Amino acid sequence: MTLYLLKRLAVLVASTAVAGVVVFAFMALLPGDPAEIALGVNATPEAVAALREQFGTDRPPVVQFLDWFGGLAQGDFGTSYVTSAPIGPQISDRLGVTAVLVLGGMAVAVAIAVPLGTFAAVHHRNPLGAAISAVSQIGIAIPAFLAGILLVFVFAVKAQALPSGGYVPIADSPGEWLRSLLLPWLSLGLVQGAVLTRYVRSAVLDVMREDYLRTARAKGRGSTGALWRHGLRNASIPVVTVLGLQLATLLIGAVVVERVFVIPGLGDLLLNGVAGRDLLLVQGVVMVLVAAVLLINFVVDVAYHLLDPRLR
C-alpha cells in the first residue's frame, strides 16, 4: 500500500508538471508578445523592451516556465500584465467559494443518488423502480445551467422564496450565505444526482446477484439486512470511481453555474480574465482547475485501494 501510494504520488506530481508545461506552452508561448499588446501599436521599441524586462518575458521560455511553475508551489501566480495586480491572492479568494459550491453540489448529488439508486435496484421489477430509472434518464439530459435557469424560474420568479443570484459571504450573514447557495447547489447536484443514480442502481443490482449476499441470508439476515451489511460497501467501489469523475465534471459545471448565479468563484474569475484579455490570470486559473482534476483522480485511486483489500 505504501509503495502504491508513493508510486501514485509520483504519477500525480509528474502529470501535474506535464499539465503545467502544456498550459504554459499554450497560454504563454503561443499568443503574441504581452508587452506589445499592453503598450499598443504606437509604442517605441525601447518602451516595449523595458516592459518585456519588467514582465520577464525577455528571458528564454524554459526559464520563464520554471519561474512560473516554481512560483505556483508557493502560491505565487505572477502579476497580471493587464491590471498589475498579483494573481495568487485573487485565485485563493475565489477558490474557497468554488470549493464550497462543488462540494455542496456533490453532497446534494450523493444524498439523492444513493437512496434512489439503491431503491431502484431493490425494486427493479416494479413500476416505481422503473420510474426512477426513467426520471434519472431525463435528469441526465438537462445541463446544469439549464437546471439553474429552471430553478430560478420556480424558486425566485414564481415562489420568490430564494434570490435569483448573487453571493453573500458567510462572515456577513450565515443565513443569507446559505440562501444564496441553495439554488446553485441544487443546479449542480440534481443533474449529477441523476447521473449517479444510474450508476448506484447498476452497482447495487450487480451486488444483489453476488453469492455472498445469499451467504449472508443463509446466516439469518433478511434481504435488506444482507444488502446493508454486505452489499453497500461492495457496491461503493465502482461508485467511488464515478464519484471522482463527477467531482471533476462538477468543478467545470461550477464555472457555468457561477455565471448563471453571479457567484464570485474561480469560473467567474476565469471568464473575467478572458474578457479582459488577462492571459496570465487565465493561465493561472486553468492550471488550478487542471491540477484540481488531477488531484481528484489521485484521491479516487487511493480511496479505491483503501476500500478494496484485494488491491492492498
Added chain:
Amino acid sequence: MRGRINAGLVAGGVLVGLVVLAAVVSFFWTPHDPTLVDAARKLREPGGGYLLGADKFGRDTFSQLMVGARTTLYVGIVAVGIAAVLGTPLGMAAGMTPRGWLSELIMRVNDLVFAFPALLLAVMLGAVYGAGTLTAMIAIGVATVPAFARVARAATLQVMVTDYVLAARAAGRGRAAIAVRHVLPNIGSVLIVQASVSFAIAILAEAALSFLGFGTRPPTPSWGRMLQESQELLFSTPRLALWPGLAIALAVLGFNLLGDGLRDYLDPKLRRIRAEG
C-alpha cells in the same frame, strides 16, 4: 446475435430524427429569417405566423430553433468525428499491445488529456485565438478523445483473445491486417454506441460554451446562446428560456436513449463495456 428493437431505441431514434429533420429543412425553409432583427416584432407573443413568438430583437424563436438544430448537429458531428478519428486508432493500438510501452504511453497521455475538460480547452483556445464555432468543436472533440480511446481499448482487448484473432495471428497475419480485418469490424458496434453517447455530451458542452459566449458567435443561432440571451428576461418572458432549454434536453435525451438502445440491439454481450463520458 442481435437484440430486439426496444422502446428506448425507437424513442431515441424519433427524437434524434426530429433534430435532424429540423436541421435539414432549415437549409431550404424556415418560417422567417432567423437572424432578421425587427424592433416592431420585439418580444412578440406566439401566434399569427410566429409559432413560438419572437425574442427581444424581434427574431422568430421557431426559426432560430430550427437553425440552432443545425449548429448543434454540426458541432456534434465534427467534435465526435475528431474524437473517433483520433481516439479509435489510439485505443486499438493500446489494446493490441497491452503490455508494450506504446500502450503505456497512450494511456498516460490519455489520462493527461482527461484532465483538460472541453470547457477549459475551449476557454484556453478562445482566450488565445478568439472564441467561435471552430474552437468549440476542436475543444469538445479533443476532450472526447480519451473516452473513445478507452472504450476502443477495452473492446480491442476482448477481441484480441477470441479464437479467430488467435488463429489469424497463428497464421502469421500482420498487426495491421488483423486490426483492419478483425478488430475494427468487431469493435464497430461499441464505437457506434460511444459515438451516440459522446454526441449527447457534445451537445451539452456546446450549449454550455455558447451560454458562456465561447461557442457559436452571433448572429448564427445556437440553443445555448438563446438560453443566455433569455436569462435576463426570465421574470417577464420565461418562454424564451423554455424552448431552447427543451430543445437541448430532448436532443440530449434522444442521443442517450439511442446509445443505450443501440447497445442492447447491436450486441447484448457487449453491454458490460460502458460507454463513458
Added chain:
Amino acid sequence: MLKVEGLTVRSGDVELVHDVSFDIAPGERVGLIGESGSGKSLTALSLMGLLPEGVTATGRAALDGPDGGGDDLVGVPESRLKRLRGRDVSMVFQEPMTALNPLMRIGAQVAEIMTLHGTPRPQARRRALDLLDRVRLPEPAQIARAYPHQLSGGQRQRVMLAIALANEPRLLICDEPTTALDVTVQKQMLELIAEVAPALLFITHDLAVVASVCERVLVMYGGRVVESGPIREVFTRPRHRYTEGLLAASKLTPRGTRLPTIKGSVPAAGRFPGGCVFRNRCPHATPTCEDVPALTGDGHAHACWHPAD
C-alpha cells in the same frame, strides 16, 4: 427430525419440484443425487427459504426440536424463517470463491452468524477461532485476520463449513460443496463434513461422493424423487431405470462393464413428459408409463412401472 411432505416448487406456471417427501433422522446423513436440472438444489434452497425471486414453494417441511417442538420451514413468513436460518439449519454452497464477502475479514464473517443469533460479540470472536480450528484450518488466528482472496478454494470452503456449524444447527445442508475443489482437497473436505455434520442433507451429482459420505440416498429426476433407500441397496440393486442408467454410466461401475450414458439429455424445466418423467429417455418405456408411477416400497422405494430386478 426433518420431515418433508409434498414439497412442490413453482416458478410461475412451471413446476420445478413436484411432491417431494422424505425424512432425515437425527444424526443421519442423506444424499440427494441427480443431474443438473433435476430440482435437487431448489429442494435444498426451499428448506432454507432462499429460493430465487419469483420461485415459490408449497407443501410441508418441519424440523423437530429435541424437546419435541416443531418448526415449519415452508410457507412461513421470512421474519420467522430468518431466525431459523443459520441457527437450526445451515447451508454450505457450491462455489467457495464467491460465497464470502471480499471486503470483510474471515473472523468477522464467522462471528457474524453468531452475533446475529444473540451471541455477544467478544464471545463470538473467540468462538470463531475455535471453529476455524475445528474445520482443521492451520493457524486459526492468522486465518481470522485474512481476507477471502488470501485463502485457497479449499480453505474458503472450510471457512464456509465453520460458519455453517457455528450455532450447532440441527441440520446441515451441503449443495455440491466439493465440486469446485481439486480432487485431493475434495477427499479431505468430504471426510470433514461426514465427521462434523449433525444431520446432513448432501446434494451432489457425483455418485462416488454420495457413497463415501451418506447412509441413505434420494435419487431425483425431473423434479421428483424416483428412488430412495439405503446407499448400499440402491447402488448395488437399483430398481428405477434412471438410477440404473446413472450407475451404469458412473465411475462406481468397474471399467469395461460401463454402459453408455443415458440417451438424450435432461429436458428444460417444464418440458418433461407427463406420466413417468423419465419415459422419453428410458429404454424400457411402454404405454403404461404414460401414467404416473407412485413411489412405493418400504425402506428401498422406487417410482417405476418396469423396475430392474
